[in-house]
Amino acid sequence: MDDKQKEELKKKIKIEIEHLTMLVDDLKETVAPVAPDAAIGRLSRLDTMLNQGINKSSISQSRERILKLGDTLKRLDKDPFFGECEECGETISFARLLALPESRFCIECAE
Template sequence: MTQEEKENIRTKIEEDIETLKEQISTLEEKVKPISPDCSLGRLTRLEAMGEQHVNNKILDESKVRLTRLRNALLRIDKPMFGICIECEEEIGTGRMSVRPESVRCVACAGNH
């Protein structure tokens, strides 16, 4: 991987981190408990609780991805960055551009 490709990936990671921070902030507002005395109807309340559950799942996944992106940012200058931890082949720059936190190539990720 060239230094220019690494710089492009670094920029992508930083942008993704900022986007995730904003998303996490928004989701944290959406998953606040729904008070029992809320003036919603019974079905509307159940729908709100279902939506809250979905938002909790997205929030959890966003936090995990944020941690992975931060770790990728710490690893980007290391020689093993962009090398698959399974087969030790280079991870394609296309994959790294889309999912810069990747530690496995497409083939190994499919087998995992």
């Protein structure tokens, strides 16, 4: 991977972290408990609770990905083997790294 590709990947990772951080902030507002005395019907309350569960899961997954992307940024500069498959040692395609920067395996080994 050349320096231009590394810079492109860093930029992509930073944009993705920023996007996920904004998503988490937006979703935090939707997971506040529903007051039992709220003037909504039983079905609306159940629907709200279901949506809250989905949003909590999205927050958790987004936070986990933010951590992985942050780790990837650190590895990008420090790990001389960054971009090589941890299973077979072959180069991970740049297209795969752009799609999933945190990938540690080539497509074949990931399957």
